[in-house]
Structures are given as C-alpha cells and as structure tokens.
Amino acid sequence: MDFSNKNLGVLFRIGDETIYFNQTHLSTWIVMGMLLILAVIVRLALPRFSAVPRGFQNVVEALVEVMSNFAKSTMGERFEGYGGIYFSIFSFILVSNYSGLVGLRPPTADLATTAALGLITFALIQIGGVREQRGQYLKSFFKPYPIFFPINLVGELSKPVSLAFRLFGNMLGGVIIVGLVYQMLPLALRFLLPDVLHAYFDIFAGALQAFIFTVLSMTFIRQKSVTD
Amino acid sequence: MGAAGAAAGLPDGVILSLDKSLLYNIAIQLFNVAVLTVALIFLLYKPVRKFLAERRQTIRAELEEARAIRDEALEQKEQYEKLIAGIESEREEILRQTHKRAMEKSDQMLFDARREAEVIYSRAQAELELERENLNDEMKRQIIEISHMMAGRFVQVSMDRAAQDRFIEHALSEWSGGGNDDGEGGEGEGGDGR
Amino acid sequence: MDPKAFVLGCSALAAGLATLSGLGSGLGQGIAAGKAAEAVGRQPDARGEIMSTMLVGAAVAETCSVYGLIIALILLLANPLVALL
Numbered sequence: 001m002d003f004s005n006k007n008l009g010v011l012f013r014i015g016d017e018t019i020y021f022n023q024t025h026l027s028t029w030i031v032m033g034m035l036l037i038l039a040v041i042v043r044l045a046l047p048r049f050s051a052v053p054r055g056f057q058n059v060v061e062a063l064v065e066v067m068s069n070f071a072k073s074t075m076g077e078r079f080e081g082y083g084g085i086y087f088s089i090f091s092f093i094l095v096s097n098y099s100g101l102v103g104l105r106p107p108t109a110d111l112a113t114t115a116a117l118g119l120i121t122f123a124l125i126q127i128g129g130v131r132e133q134r135g136q137y138l139k140s141f142f143k144p145y146p147i148f149f150p151i152n153l154v155g156e157l158s159k160p161v162s163l164a165f166r167l168f169g170n171m172l173g174g175v176i177i178v179g180l181v182y183q184m185l186p187l188a189l190r191f192l193l194p195d196v197l198h199a200y201f202d203i204f205a206g207a208l209q210a211f212i213f214t215v216l217s218m219t220f221i222r223q224k225s226v227t228d
Numbered sequence: 229m230g231a232a233g234a235a236a237g238l239p240d241g242v243i244l245s246l247d248k249s250l251l252y253n254i255a256i257q258l259f260n261v262a263v264l265t266v267a268l269i270f271l272l273y274k275p276v277r278k279f280l281a282e283r284r285q286t287i288r289a290e291l292e293e294a295r296a297i298r299d300e301a302l303e304q305k306e307q308y309e310k311l312i313a314g315i316e317s318e319r320e321e322i323l324r325q326t327h328k329r330a331m332e333k334s335d336q337m338l339f340d341a342r343r344e345a346e347v348i349y350s351r352a353q354a355e356l357e358l359e360r361e362n363l364n365d366e367m368k369r370q371i372i373e374i375s376h377m378m379a380g381r382f383v384q385v386s387m388d389r390a391a392q393d394r395f396i397e398h399a400l401s402e403w404s405g406g407g408n409d410d411g412e413g414g415e416g417e418g419g420d421g422r
Numbered sequence: 423m424d425p426k427a428f429v430l431g432c433s434a435l436a437a438g439l440a441t442l443s444g445l446g447s448g449l450g451q452g453i454a455a456g457k458a459a460e461a462v463g464r465q466p467d468a469r470g471e472i473m474s475t476m477l478v479g480a481a482v483a484e485t486c487s488v489y490g491l492i493i494a495l496i497l498l499l500a501n502p503l504v505a506l507l
Contacts, residue, residue, distance in 0.1 A: 004241035019253070028257065036267055042276065043271050043272065060276060064277055067273075084269040087269075110257075116255075116257035117261060119258060120261065166481070166485050166488050243495065244499050246502070
C-alpha cells in the first residue's frame with residue numbers, strides 16, 4: 001500500500017535541501033494547463049457567444065455570475081474583486097478534486113497545496129481587515145478585554161489552518177479509502193465497484209469541499225472587512 | 229516503496245511531512261495558484277463579466293425600446309379607437325339625417341303626387357262633364373231634327389190651308405205673347421224656320 | 423523492549439483513538455441532517471436554502487473529525503515522537 005506523494009524527479013536544490021518534483025506538482029500543472037486552455041478557448045469564443053447562452057457557455061456564465069453575485073451579496077458591492085479570486089480558486093479546487101477521477105493524485109490531497117490556498121485566504125482576510133478598519137483592526141484583537149488577545153490570535157490563525165486541513169483531510173481520506181478498496185479488490189472487480197466510492201469521495205465531497213472552502217473564505221473576509 | 233522513485237534513485241514519497249520541504253512546496257504551490265488565479269481572472273472572469281454586463285445593458289436597452297414602442301402602439305391604438313368611435317357616431321348621424329331627409333322627400337313626393345292626381349282627376353271629371361253636356365246637346369239636337377222632320381212630313385200630309393193659317397196665327401200669337409220662353413224653344417223655332 | 427517499537431505501538435493506538443473524534447462530528451452531522459429534514463418538512467419551499475446551510479454546517483462540524491484524521495495520519499506516517507528517541 002502506497003498512497004504517498006511519489007517523487008518523479010528533482011525540481012531544484014537550495015543549499016543542502018533538494019526539492020523533488022512530485023505527483024502533486026504534476027497534477028497541479030495538468031490542472032492548471034487544463035484550466036488555462038479552457039480559459040483561452042472561452043476567451044477566443046467570447047466574441048462569438050450568443051445572446052442566448054447554450055451548453056458550455058451556460059456553465060461558464062453561470063459560474064461567473066454565481067461567484068460575482070455571491071461576492072457581492074456576502075461582502076457588498078466594494079468587494080466584487082474577491083469574486084474573481086474565488087472564482088479562480090473554486091475552479092482550481094473543483095478541477096483538482098475531480099482530477100482523482102482520471103487517475104491523477106489530486107493536488108488538494110497534498111498539504112502544500114491546501115496550505116497555499118489557506119495562506120491566500122489568510123492574506124486576503126488580513127488585507128481586507130486592515131484596509132477597511134485601519135487602526136481599529138489591530139485593536140479588534142484586544143476585544144472585549146486585552147486578556148483575550150491570545151485567544152483572538154489563535155482564533156485568527158486557526159482559520160487558514162482549519163481551511164487547509166479540512167480540504168486536505170477530506171481529499172486525502174478519499175484517496176486513501178479509494179486506494180485501499182482498489183488494493184483490496186481483485187483485478188476483475190476493480191471496474192464497477194469502486195465507482196460508488198468515486199461518486200462519493202471525488203464527485204460529491206470534491207464539489208462540497210470546493211464550495212465550502214469558497215464560502216468559508218468569503219465569510220471570514222466579510223467578518224473582518226465589513227463593520228456593521 | 230515507490231518503485232519508480234527507487235529506480236531513479238529518488239527517495240520515497242511522503243503522505244504528510246511537517247518539515248522544511250513542505251515550506252518549499254507551499255511556496256511552489258502558492259506561486260502556481262497565484263499564477264493560475266491571475267490568469268483566470270484576466271482570461272476568463274473579467275471578459276465574461278464584461279460580456280455579461282454588456283449583454284445586460286443591451287437587453288435592458290432593448291427592453292426599454294420595446295416598452296417605448298409598446299406604449300406608442302397603445303397610444304396609437306387608443307387614438308384609432310377614438311377615431312373609429314367618432315366615425316361610428318358620425319355615420320349614425322349621417323344615416324339618421326339622410327333617413328329623415330328621405331322621409332321628408334318621400335312625404336313631399338307623395339303629397340305632390342296626390343295633389344297632381346287630384347288635379348288630373350278633377351280635370352278629367354270636368355272634361356267628362358263637358359263631354360256629357362256636349363253629348364246631351366247633340367242628342368237634343370238630333371231629337372229635335374227628327375221631330376222636326378216628322379212634324380214636317382205630318383204637316384205636308386195633313387195640313388190644309390185653313391189649318392195652316394190657324395197654326396201660323398197661333399204660332400205668331402204665341403211668339404209675340406210668350407217671347408220670353410226658354411231659348412231652346414226659340415232656337416228650335418229658328419231652326420225650324422230655316 | 424525496543425523503545426522504538428513501544429513508541430510506534432502506542433502511536434498506532436493513539437491514531438486509532440484519534441479517529442474516535444469522528445464520533446462527535448458524526449453525531450453532530452446526524453443531528454444537523456435530522457433538523458434539516460424537519461425544517462424541510464416544515465417549510466418545503468426553502469429546501470435549497472436549508473440544504474446548502476446544512477451542508478456548510480455539516481462540513482464545519484466535520485472539521486473536528488478531520489483534525490482527528492490528521493493527527494492519526496501524523497502519528498502513523500510522520501511520527502514526531504520517533505525522532506525524539
């Protein structure tokens with residue numbers, strides 16, 4: 001049984017540390033390439049988009065519209081720019097989670113990817129908080145009493161950690177369970193039986209986790225950015 | 229035991245490692261995701277949003293235009309309806325007027341015709357009367373002629389000299405004494421004299 | 423007794439115990455799903471809203487068991503205690 005993130009080559013060396021090119025990087029680049037090709041196709045097809053959306057155009061429009069409206073409704077008109085960021089992140093997480101279906105190791109089943117995503121959200125939360133509340137933002141860590149500062153700090157730091165580990169744990173759990181079932185089954189039975197598991201762990205949980213990551217990130221940003 | 233990794237002389241992979249290489253990997257993934265995010269925003273999100281906004285604008289403009297056209301059409305329809313209603317009442321008025329005039333005219337014509345008929349009738353009556361009078365006259369004259377002829381013959385046959393004289397005398401005396409007798413008798417006498 | 427074996431054995435036990443954190447979140451998710459079903463029964467029109475709220479809540483509740491899973495994985499695969507020996 002080997003569910004590890006296999007090293008496929010050497011990426012670069014820094015000092016005595018060697019960074020290996022592993023499966024996560026490979027799938028990340030495949031996912032990125034796919035999304036970029038899709039984006040270029042849409043960009044080229046955009047002038048020929050009809051007024052009445054059909055098929056693929058419908059999907060793209062719906063996703064963009066939903067993200068933009070979601071950003072606007074949860075964070076207000078000024079935060080519409082976050083819609084673009086989370087549109088991209090949502091697409092990346094979704095396609096990453098679904099990449100397990102074609103035999104890749106999902107990039108989100110690696111802590112490095114999810115931690116990177118969590119750090120992006122963390123940075124956006126802090127930027128939003130500082131930009132909207134200025135000096136008040138730092139003070140908000142000492143509320144309601146200065147003694148609460150450690151709790152507030154931990155609460156703030158736990159946000160990206162919980163985001164990262166939630167996504168990572170769910171995806172890795174799926175990879176491990178599906179992998180175990182594949183190992184367990186004889187070759188003849190490996191065709192239809194694991195589909196149920198794929199349907200749950202990859203399709204359902206994948207979409208759900210992508211959605212939850214986006215929703216929670218936006219909610220966190222709103223909490224810090226919008227002062228009522 | 230990664231077979232491929234072992235063959236290439238690479239260390240085994242890990243599922244979860246909390247060491248320095250994780251930080252580098254995070255940095256790599258951060259870079260990847262950032263590049264992807266920027267690219268997707270500028271390649272996909274913004275153009276599609278622009279397209280959607282433009283389409284919304286177009287649809288709104290079209291909708292407004294359609295609404296304006298509809299309002300105009302409604303207004304025109306109302307106008308036409310008013311016009312049609314006016315035409316209807318006018319038509320009725322004209323019809324009534326014409327009807328009245330026709331009635332009047334027909335009454336007049338009837339009246340005229342009746343009067344003319346009366347005139348013609350009375351004239352015919354008068355002519356008839358005249359004719360009858362003429363006929364009467366003719367008849368009288370003929371009767372007189374016939375009686376005259378008969379009288380002449382009777383006189384030729386039966387009158388002798390004495391009776392003739394007596395008769396003339398009687399006639400003369402009657403003539404001078406009762407000259408104011410009706411003209412017919414006189415005329416008859418005159419005709420007889422001729 | 424080999425101390426490494428002892429540590430590893432205890433780690434395996436600890437990993438098994440750590441996955442018990444799924445108990446609480448499973449219970450919580452079950453309650454959430456039950457309440458969601460009740461809510462849908464009471465207000466079938468708001469089905470979509472209830473569903474998405476329930477899913478987000480369930481996913482947040484699941485974080486707890488995911489932490490347990492992570493700890494179990496760390497104990498099994500990247501055991502920091504072995505390095506201390």
